[in-house]
Amino acid sequence: MALFLVLPVLAFPELFFGHQTLWRSDITLIHYPYHIMVADEWLAGRVPLWNPYQHIGIPLLAEGQVGPLYPLGAIFLSGLSPSLELSLFIVLHLTLAALFTFALARTLGLATAPATLAGLTFGMGGFLMAQIGNLNIMTGAVWLPLVLCGAVLAAQRRSLPLAVLGGVPLALQAFTAQPQIVFYTLLILMGYAAFRAVADRHLRPALFVGVLIVAGLLLSAPQLLPTVELQQHSLRSAERGFNFLTHNSWPPAMALNLLLPSAFGNNVIGFKGGDPFEEDFIYAGFIPLLLVGFAWGQRQRRDVLFFGLLLVGALMLALGRYTPLYQLVIQHLPGFGLFRIPSRWLMAVNLALAVLAGCGLQTLLERGPSRRGLAIVASVLGLLGIGLVAVWLARGPLRMWVDTDWGGLERKLALAFLERGFTIQPVYETERLLMRHLAPLTAPAILLAFNLWVALALLGAYAGRRLSARHFAALALAAVVLDLVVAGGTTVNPIRPDDWWQQLSGGARYVLDHLEGGRVWPLGMGSEAAAVRNLGQFFPSAYRVRSASGHGSPLMLARQDAFLHTAHPVQQVRLLAVRYILTEGRMGADAESTFPPTFADDLSVVYENRDPLPRAYAVHSVVLSADAEEALGHLTDLDIDPRRTVVIEASADTAPPPGVAAGSDDVALVRDEPDEVVVRVRLAADGYLVLLDSWYPGWEASVDGAPTPIYRAYSIARAVHVPAGEHTVRFAYRPLSFRLGVALAALAVVAIIAACSLW
Structure with a gap:
């Protein structure tokens, strides 16, 4: 030993x-x-x-x-x-x-x-x-x-x-x-x-x-x-x-x-x-x-x-x-x-x-x-x-x-x-x-x-x-x-010396200081050094900062990958709720004209989306799509304005129509935890609350405590129908796969205890 x-x-x-x-x-x-x-x-x-x-x-x-x-x-x-x-x-x-x-x-x-x-x-x-x-x-x-x-x-x-x-x-x-x-x-x-x-x-x-x-x-x-x-x-x-x-x-x-x-x-x-x-x-x-x-x-x-x-x-x-x-x-x-x-x-x-x-x-x-x-x-x-x-x-x-x-x-x-x-x-x-x-x-x-x-x-x-x-x-x-x-x-x-883990670039520090509720999109962070310096791979998780990218694992969600390969680059930035793009080098002139640089040093450049979408917002116009391929087809150009219109995968029989906007809406996040998001919504007419977080089985939604279906928005995100008035919408992650797994494990534990008692 x-x-x-x-x-x-x-x-x-x-x-x-x-x-x-x-x-x-x-x-x-x-x-x-x-x-x-x-x-x-x-x-x-x-x-x-x-x-x-x-x-x-x-x-x-x-x-x-x-x-x-x-x-x-x-x-x-x-x-x-x-x-x-x-x-x-x-x-x-x-x-x-x-x-x-x-x-x-x-x-x-x-x-x-x-x-x-x-x-x-x-x-x-x-x-x-x-x-x-x-x-x-x-x-x-x-x-x-x-x-x-x-x-x-x-x-x-x-x-x-x-x-x-x-x-x-x-x-x-x-x-x-x-x-x-x-x-x-x-x-x-x-x-x-x-x-x-x-x-x-x-x-x-x-x-x-x-x-x-x-x-x-x-x-x-x-x-x-x-x-x-x-x-x-x-x-x-x-x-x-x-x-x-x-x-x-x-x-x-x-x-x-x-x-x-x-x-x-x-x-x-x-x-x-x-x-x-x-x-x-x-x-x-x-x-x-x-x-x-x-x-x-x-x-x-x-x-x-x-x-x-x-x-x-x-x-x-x-x-x-x-x-x-x-x-x-x-x-x-x-x-x-x-x-x-x-x-x-x-x-x-x-x-x-x-x-x-x-x-x-x-x-x-x-x-x-x-x-x-x-x-x-x-x-x-x-x-x-x-x-x-x-x-x-x-x-x-x-x-x-x-x-x-x-x-x-x-x-x-x-x-x-x-x-x-x-x-x-x-x-x-x-x-x-x-x-x-x-x-x-x-x-x-x-x-x-x-x-x-x-x-x-x-x-x-x-x-x-x-x-x-x-x-x-x-x-x-x-x-x-x-x-x-x-x-x-x-x-x-x-x-390497163990202080290597703390070597953030100036751009990463700028993002951490200014990001507030938005997302950062680190690009080109495949190497270990780039990941440590510039919030690449899984480092946003350590700093608890929301990122539009991450580790390029084969376990990446297929819908996310299809979105990144199909949607117009500007639509990607919009629908991922990106405020800052963080790179190690300069992007092209076209990109910089759309997202101007706001910080640069020898190891990093930060570009800003000066009018980012919030993670949660309301719309009163909807485009229905039969599947993910059709939904992504609407995002290959800039014809769809996500501030006004949501593209969801549903039929007219399953998705209630929104009402005509008759005034301003108010949407505010009141609780934001990894497995729970609570949003306070006040709508002038029936509409859809869009949450630009991943759609995935196991997420459940309720409006004022009553269960409501979650629609796939833009193929990757979530949307729920909300009636006019003031409401509380709650998203909670309660995967059936985990709950069933816990039940089976408990059954196995009981069997082990019974077997040991008979030994």
């Missing part, structure tokens, strides 16, 4: 002793700002269901990027700095991954030292280390070994209470993980159930695994049902096909990382692969990889065979388009077409390697290395050493040959390895607290040479009986610790 607690800190010492922060990719674009908003919502006494600060409103819980219902998210309520909370959240999950894998290995019958090796190999392994930037991928993968531990126990003991309790880790995974990770976990569980049915020649163990799956899905229904609902309304609903399914398949050349971590670079020194580094990297440690070959000695343990099959199956699935499997079979199976990036199957590859490495160490400790086994290992290590020396000696001619005769991704990868594989990068010598003392080992070839020497020395001493089994295990674990700390942590994850 102490080892698993300390090691993540050793891998990331700068976060706790150097005032640094992790920042790359989704950590900046999503997790840092979004966790601030979610924590604020909980502290305000609200369940974080809706985010009004992105894309004129998005379903926060349904999107699930930061796991609003995830219990371990309580770290973000601590009152510490958000940067430190984020660091603690990350290292806690690395510790849990190691502990859960240790528990799985012990459940499989491994002794303490082999189980510790398994925990290190997964908890500190390359998959989790690389996926820190995709935090909800990493935190979801952490729960996989505990889910499997529950499945193994339920099948072994054929215990209903254990099966029901085993659903708890699956539910916790669903509360934090990207749905793809949950889907993969369910497939692995179904594979394990099928394996046990065949191995036991009986369906009963498989049925207990099925109970675990059902319990987990019921417990996680408050998250899963809203997420499924969002899938139907997001861009993801339209993304299908073979190219989507196999996007970011794992290139076979990336297997070299299993021997030479960061062989082609990483996110600190630059990565030359075709895909993002975090999607392609896996490293299990050299000695664990070597020990996998000895796992055959534990074949009498029935479940060891399953992890061997899991290794092969997950590896084939990770390869994606590089094998015919997806073309012939996978693309036709239900569920797979919802997700891209097959390389995320490396999660299961890393876990299988960890368990099999533990089994291999168990074999060596029980039986010692056989002469034949030792000879094979020595031969393999010798060949690796000779090959490494040969490449080093011939790297000049090899570089010329590759540069001249190779092409495509293979050329890029080979040149990257020849350039960086034998080089100590200055960043590790000057900007890392621990790695500066181990900088030579950060060169992939030097680390492999060191690992070869250590492995030969340990195995030779153990075979020659100069080391006892206990001392061999201790030294092997120490070598693995060093190997994984050097290959992971801040070696592959870039860091």
